[in-house]
Amino acid sequence: MTKYDASxxxxxxxxxxxxxxxxxxxxxxxxITGALRYDDLGEGVREIVEKHARGLRDAVKEVSSKLGVQIVTKRVAVTPVSVLLDAKAGDLNEAVRLGVSVAEALDSAAADLGVDYVGGYAAFVESGYSLGDRGVMESIPEALSSTERVTAMVNAASTLSGINMDAVYEMGSIVKETANLTGGRGCTRLGVFANAPEGTPFVPGAYHGRGEEDPVINVAVSGPGVIENVVRSLEDADLRTLHDAMKRAAFKVTRLGELVGREVANRLGVKFGSVDLSLAPSPAVGDSVADVLRAMGVEEPGAPGSVLALAVLTDAVKKGGAMATSSVGGLSGAFIPVSEDLGMAEAVRKGSLTLSSLEAMAAVCSTGLDMIVLPGDVEEHVIAAIIGDVMALGIVLDKSLGVRLIPVPGAREGDEVDFGGLLGKAPVMPVGRFSSKALVMRGGVVPPTVSRLMKG
Amino acid sequence: MYITWMLAEGHTYKQMLPTTPGVFMGEMIVVTVVGADKPGIVAAISSVLAEAKANIVDISMTVLRGFFSMIMVVDISGAVTDLTDLRDRLERKGDEVGVKVMVLHEDVFRYMQKI
Structure with missing residues (x-):
């Protein structure tokens, strides 16, 4: 053992x-594609998940206890369910029925295993649909309303294929319908993505990718409080010095993720996949990305300079994290959710942080628009247009971005909505008076940008 | 003072000192005691470690969050209780004497502080 000094x-x-x-x-x-061998798809899914994840709860508990480090949630990510439906369903009705049964099987397996979320109720439709994709999309409202732990995602855009605007428009309705069936809550488990990467440990973006080991352990870290503390200790430092200090702190945060991931994987006898080096905030005081921006010198997130500050932060986190692990995965940037970050919610209350400023910040973060509470009467085409904006950033900038919007039935602009726990609380944000209904209703596919051609 | 006390509690100098200067062997944990300074704290915490046959190999004093704090590096490779049990005992003893005790594995420090 190396000797350490007190500091x-x-x-x-x-x-x-x-x-x-x-x-x-x-x-x-x-x-979970092995479930296709079973006559009852739900039963097959349940057996496969239980077989692999049976030891997860104990392994996580043991590692947490050994190291003295808190591990907040345990999750499972499965093969996109659309793949199963493609193989098993003969028509759309059957696909929808089977989809819901798989969601319920995943939910009950998760409850039995002590797993907090199961990701992978997913469809990839960036350039078109299969029957399974349609089955997943059509059944999302019912699947989310009849489960507690299942998360759903639809990848509607990619740098290679462009944006499927028909799917984006449909997701506007699906978000609304899910909200109506669940009082808004179901939408905390629903994301629309551009370039959704494999190996994301965060929900709702988590799914098990075709290129991944089976099974595999991926890890998500937190750490905004650590970075904020470093920034506050360097009040007069110039930005290069500040960037360097944040990078060093991010290195340490990511190392902890690597250590825990390897320990859990070792205990389970499975392969360690990657660390998502994103700094995930929580609704606790002192665990806020918004407070990092404030410490850097932004009076309130949303003020001019917010994009600059977030860009510096994101770059420092990536560079420090990249040195800390050779297994970078998932979204790996900075998260800017609203309700899950006490400081972001406060900036909305003060009137500083708006949808437009969040969209601008999405260009330099890694999650996009996340955990944004909208009025219950927001129209489907408005939701679709917001999603479309983020999909466009995703394909133009060739990055992973997502949208998680939560219209809350009956809620009006300024009302406070509390989801409890890690999901946090936030005021309902205004969506503006003007719309792009005619644009999103055109539908069709937005072709990929020249970035596609640069890939050969 | 601590050294005298630990000798009295059955630790030997050899157990307390690193085998090679600057290098500790075995499985290590880091025990941190944070709280208002008052008599008996070191004795209380050290006695739990001694009972478990865990060896204190290094002690440093520092200020954490404005509180006077004691950080001990402890070799548990010869301990008679497992880490979870030892942590419980240390935390309980900390509650008794009015201090916060935290127990972390040395791997955490090695991963985070050393390249």
Missing amino acids: ELAEIIEMLSFQHLDIRAVTMGIN
């Missing part, structure tokens, strides 16, 4: 004890 020990103890540094999620990726 090295104290720094880590401060991070873990007072700056909310923890492991946000340990996510096991599982290929």
